[in-house]
Amino acid sequence: MTTPEPADALLNHIRKFIALSDDEATFLLDHVQFKTLRNKDFLLKAGDVCHENFFIVQGCVRMYMHIDNGTEQIIQFAIDNWWMTDYMSFDHQKPAQFNIQAVEPTQVVVFSRSAQDVVFEKIPRLERYFRIILQRAYSASLMRIHFIYNQTGEARYQQFTRLFPDFVQRVPQYMLASYLGFTPEFLSKIRAKKG
Amino acid sequence: MTTPEPADALLNHIRKFIALSDDEATFLLDHVQFKTLRNKDFLLKAGDVCHENFFIVQGCVRMYMHIDNGTEQIIQFAIDNWWMTDYMSFDHQKPAQFNIQAVEPTQVVVFSRSAQDVVFEKIPRLERYFRIILQRAYSASLMRIHFIYNQTGEARYQQFTRLFPDFVQRVPQYMLASYLGFTPEFLSKIRAKKG
């Protein structure tokens, strides 16, 4: 099985939600760029204004923040077919709070704020696509808050490994711990228990 | 100062984000209902399919879930000028996980799923409005996850009272505790410290 063309990955995903004529697809593709990232390459650094939205064709990126004690807090991962950006910065064109960085070799589609304005003007239906995407992302993040509040760290880890067994292999454990909201030491302890 | 007409409250809010002609406004208003809730009235009960999105004109509602031990987990509050629904249920037309209930006398605009389909068809620009709203709700909920992970319960309470001093008065403390992710007993302790 071959890796899909980045352009096809994007169009296929959009067409799961809205109809898009060939002309519209061409217009859209004329307004995006394709980019290949190595591990640890940055898409956004905290403090910079975020001018782009990113669609992950293949690979994995993380959104994170530096906190007080010199450590990092991972807010989110994005894998194949997810959009990721710092919407706060993207929307208001103010300095970003978050970093966005590849955690493995990753292919992305880059959709700039200015391109978005042009494309939405020409293809208003595309707003619908993003509305639906955001609706899902939003409700997923509310469910995540629910789980954070009502499950122990251990239960969250078990659930995560059950839902994304392959993904757990792809990122270092300390990143997983940060994403799940506890320390790497505690994750080690959880794993030790069931070996 | 008089309470704004519900219809005006909705139109004013929409017009902060997109242009809306008088004809479009009329068309939209023909497809929504207005509803007045008493304290504890339900907009949605877990298990039912959610067919509506709600705009809070004035008042306050909470979204919550029953959990294992007979207690309740509050996921979200919505006050004036916020939309609230169970997007998971609304989107897929599956049974809702959440309850949505008034916590004080509240006026809402009811925008049904079927009306939404009709209205989006006629006024595609409105998708833009919801896209922007959702973008903000989503990024706010990511920030919330960040704070849950990186601040103590006490710090979250202090921050919340600083940001929404009037709101703290409006809801019972046990609801605030649940929203902030700790027990009512712990909230009592925090408050005792600084009296």
Next chain:
DNA sequence: TTTCGTTCTTGAACTAGATTAAGTTTTTTC
């Protein structure tokens, strides 16, 4: 193969917050 940096593990001491169980105050209802 050695070296260096990064990631992972283990254990002991500690703390934020939960739980349980009364008791008290406030609000609602008849």
Next chain:
DNA sequence: GAAAAAACTTAATCTAGTTCAAGAACGAAA
């Protein structure tokens, strides 16, 4: 305005998860 219900407080005990500190394993580079 009494009774019942709902909301809040206090204190003792308990635990999930942190912090600190050291060492072990792994991987990349040279």
